[in-house]
Amino acid sequence: MSEEIKTFTISVYTENTIGLLNRISAIFQRRHINIESLTTSQSEIENVNRFVIVVNMTETQAKKIVGQIEKQVEVIRAYYHTDHETIFTESCMFKIKSDLLFEEPQIQNIIKESDTRIVTVNKEFFVLEKSGRRHEIEALRRDLNAYGIMQFVRSGRIAVTKDEMKITELLSEFKNQ
Amino acid sequence: MNTETKEANKTATTKTERITGCEAIIRCLIAEGVDILYGYPGGAIMPVYDELFKYQGKIHHVLTRHEQGAAHAAQGYARISGKVGVAMATSGPGATNLITGIADAQIDSTPIVCITGQVPSHLLGSDAFQETDIVGISTPVTKWNHQITKAEDIPEVIAKAFYIAKSGRPGPVLIDITKDAQFQEFDFAYEKCTGVRSYKPVPKTDITALKAAAELINNAKKPMIVWGQGIILGEAEEELKAVIEKTGVPAAWTILGASAIPTSHPLNVGMVGMHGNYAPNKLTNECDVLIAIGMRFDDRVTGDLRTYAKQAKVIHFDIDPAEIDKNVKTDVAVLGDAKESLALLLNEVNANSHEDWLQEFKKLYEVEYEKVIKADLLPEKEGLTMGEVLKEINTQTEGNAAIVSDVGQHQMIACRYAEFNKTKSNITSGGLGTMGFALPAAIGAKMAAPEREVVAIIGDGGYQMNIQELGTIFQQEVPVKIVVLNNEFLGMVRQWQQLFFDKRYASTEMTNPDFVTIAKGYHIDARRVTKREELADAVKEMIASKSSYFLEVCVEKEDNVFPMIPAGASVSDIRLS
Numbered sequence: 212m213s214e215e216i217k218t219f220t221i222s223v224y225t226e227n228t229i230g231l232l233n234r235i236s237a238i239f240q241r242r243h244i245n246i247e248s249l250t251t252s253q254s255e256i257e258n259v260n261r262f263v264i265v266v267n268m269t270e271t272q273a274k275k276i277v278g279q280i281e282k283q284v285e286v287i288r289a290y291y292h293t294d295h296e297t298i299f300t301e302s303c304m305f306k307i308k309s310d311l312l313f314e315e316p317q318i319q320n321i322i323k324e325s326d327t328r329i330v331t332v333n334k335e336f337f338v339l340e341k342s343g344r345r346h347e348i349e350a351l352r353r354d355l356n357a358y359g360i361m362q363f364v365r366s367g368r369i370a371v372t373k374d375e376m377k378i379t380e381l382l383s384e385f386k387n388q
Numbered sequence: 389m390n391t392e393t394k395e396a397n398k399t400a401t402t403k404t405e406r407i408t409g410c411e412a413i414i415r416c417l418i419a420e421g422v423d424i425l426y427g428y429p430g431g432a433i434m435p436v437y438d439e440l441f442k443y444q445g446k447i448h449h450v451l452t453r454h455e456q457g458a459a460h461a462a463q464g465y466a467r468i469s470g471k472v473g474v475a476m477a478t479s480g481p482g483a484t485n486l487i488t489g490i491a492d493a494q495i496d497s498t499p500i501v502c503i504t505g506q507v508p509s510h511l512l513g514s515d516a517f518q519e520t521d522i523v524g525i526s527t528p529v530t531k532w533n534h535q536i537t538k539a540e541d542i543p544e545v546i547a548k549a550f551y552i553a554k555s556g557r558p559g560p561v562l563i564d565i566t567k568d569a570q571f572q573e574f575d576f577a578y579e580k581c582t583g584v585r586s587y588k589p590v591p592k593t594d595i596t597a598l599k600a601a602a603e604l605i606n607n608a609k610k611p612m613i614v615w616g617q618g619i620i621l622g623e624a625e626e627e628l629k630a631v632i633e634k635t636g637v638p639a640a641w642t643i644l645g646a647s648a649i650p651t652s653h654p655l656n657v658g659m660v661g662m663h664g665n666y667a668p669n670k671l672t673n674e675c676d677v678l679i680a681i682g683m684r685f686d687d688r689v690t691g692d693l694r695t696y697a698k699q700a701k702v703i704h705f706d707i708d709p710a711e712i713d714k715n716v717k718t719d720v721a722v723l724g725d726a727k728e729s730l731a732l733l734l735n736e737v738n739a740n741s742h743e744d745w746l747q748e749f750k751k752l753y754e755v756e757y758e759k760v761i762k763a764d765l766l767p768e769k770e771g772l773t774m775g776e777v778l779k780e781i782n783t784q785t786e787g788n789a790a791i792v793s794d795v796g797q798h799q800m801i802a803c804r805y806a807e808f809n810k811t812k813s814n815i816t817s818g819g820l821g822t823m824g825f826a827l828p829a830a831i832g833a834k835m836a837a838p839e840r841e842v843v844a845i846i847g848d849g850g851y852q853m854n855i856q857e858l859g860t861i862f863q864q865e866v867p868v869k870i871v872v873l874n875n876e877f878l879g880m881v882r883q884w885q886q887l888f889f890d891k892r893y894a895s896t897e898m899t900n901p902d903f904v905t906i907a908k909g910y911h912i913d914a915r916r917v918t919k920r921e922e923l924a925d926a927v928k929e930m931i932a933s934k935s936s937y938f939l940e941v942c943v944e945k946e947d948n949v950f951p952m953i954p955a956g957a958s959v960s961d962i963r964l965s
Contacts, residue, residue: 229535230527230533230535237527275710275713275714278710281709282708282709284584284587285586285587287585287586385586385587385588
């Protein structure tokens with residue numbers, strides 16, 4: 212197994228219970244591993260949550276961590292994937308002074324060329340939203356930074372895997388055990 | 389679903405009854421077969437104690453002198469009986485005092501359920517009096533935990549707690565219950581838990597892997613088994629014995645695996661690990677197939693992983709998939725319940741014997757006997773050794789006692805030299821190494837198995853960490869035998885200071901009180917031994933006693949425990965002196 216440090220996306224299917232986030236993040240903390248991003252949401256299955264956790268580590272570590280996550284009572288299944296095995300995206304928002312939209316015509320070009328969406332505009336500020344890969348978001352931030360950004364926020368990664376996860380089958384297995 | 393849970397389902401209460409949350413807690417415990425629980429009252433758990441008062445005679449609450457004592461007593465109860473131990477405490481400091489015991493149970497896979505009171509739900513998060521986030525605090529050291537804020541959740545959550553604590557790889561569960569939930573009335577009905585979605589306690593034994601394991605074993609020239617507590621937890625002692633006897637494979641044990649197979653069994657080759665026996669440690673690096681069963685390759689067992697059993701094919705039987713390849717890379721992993729897997733393995737392995745290979749163990753045992761064991765058990769010097777005390781206890785209990793040891797030199801000596809005829813007889817804090825464990829754990833063990841002789845072996849340091857539990861022994865009249873091996877040092881730390889820190893004995897020397905007087909203050913019969921000629925008689929008197937008994941043995945101050953694998957060294961580099 213590779214000892215090279217890579218980015219892994221860890222997907223965890225869980226019950227929706229209080230405290231589980233703490234239980235899962237503690238597993239990373241114990242091993243002194245920094246979580247790059249963490250997103251939780253409803254999954255494709257009713258009442259089943261999905262965590263998407265991005266970490267940089269070796270595959271050996273990823274395997275051990277996933278084993279320890281999976282061992283938690285309320286975790287249905289955990290997986291780790293490389294970037295090649297997933298389709299992933301992040302999303303971001305910018306709040307910018309409205310005056311700039313008129314004073315700096317270049318901003319309009321940046322918005323158009325980067326496929327960025329205008330969420331709202333009012334007298335004081337306008338808000339942009341964009342989804343994409345990290346480098347695209349970073350490029351946009353660099354471009355807009357030249358004109359002044361009032362607020363910037365970026366979400367964690369969300370990802371779907373190319374392979375099936377077979378959670379529904381797993382759940383019926385649990386039921387019939 | 390096994391037949392036992394089916395039976396339990398049949399007898400479960402199906403009709404409802406309107407009762408309070410706190411009464412429900414007691415009724416749930418009784419329904420789970422809890423006869424004894426250990427705890428300490430306080431504000432946020434008082435409604436439950438009020439119910440305990442009403443249910444006296446149906447369930448026995450033991451007031452310990454500290455909540456840590458309650459947690460360890462619950463562990464001792466669980467370890468000797470295989471049942472779930474129960475501890476109870478109030479919120480805040482009561483709950484945090486349980487944590488050491490919970491962490492100990494987590495790392496040693498001991499099934500316990502801890503119930504803590506919590507401030508009323510409207511005060512949660514407000515820094516109320518005696519409020520702590522015990523669910524947050526206990527998360528990394530519990531198998532599962534949960535906070536109840538509504539009485540109606542009590543039956544289901546407690547049923548789940550017992551199920552999770554005991555099933556699969558056992559562990560501690562903490563249930564925190566707000567005071568308002570304890571007072572609320574609701575329609576009570578109890579049903580045992582037989583499964584939790586998302587939780588698969590026992591992986592199915594993979595027959596292909598099992599056959600691959602059998603093939604490796606059948607073709608091995610120098611196979612060696614190392615079993616752990618998984619054998620005891622899985623009640624697979626008979627199955628292991630049958631496999632060992634059929635295959636003729638020499639078998640060693642980890643500290644928590646001790647007593648699963650009698651000490652006197654000809655194929656039992658002793659303990660592995662830092663202070664284990666010379667032969668199984670040395671030969672770990674010479675065997676061709678290493679068969680690990682229900683053990684987790686702790687660093688105290690393996691020493692330096694880079695040089696551990698590199699020449700061997702490794703087979704790992706375990707119930708917990710997260711243990712596979714965690715520390716040692718396995719060639720064949722057989723997941724599943726040890727009892728089931730070993731029963732299946734028995735049919736796949738050939739009858740065999742490995743006489744020449746077994747002789748190698750015997751030869752190295754002789755070396756260890758000459759260089760270490762003889763001087764430990766039959767000392768010629770003036771000072772008493774810990775080993776000779778153990779030898780005397782073996783003789784007088786005929787190897788039938790349950791030995792509860794604390795942590796340190798005396799623990800290593802106890803585990804090395806205690807003779808065990810019966811399983812579940814070695815109760816010690818293995819993974820966490822909790823000083824202060826033995827005295828309360830011995831209380832729990834003796835109460836769970838009153839027919840057994842329970843002897844606590846404790847150092848003078850660890851004894852004073854939970855010495856207050858003498859009060860529990862006195863009040864509950866627990867006929868436990870307490871042996872303090874007093875060397876007036878924190879012996880194991882001192883040994884390391886001598887070997888690795890140029891004898892700088894920083895804060896390890898103890899000026900001790902008069903332990904005999906203290907015991908007598910609790911009305912416990914007590915005796916001190918300072919000379920070899922008094923030892924046999926004193927041990928005899930202790931074992932003959934029908935009530936609790938305290939024996940202090942003043943041993944040599946600066947004896948060391950050998951063999952020893954220095955921390956981080958290879959098992960091959962085990963030192964005899």
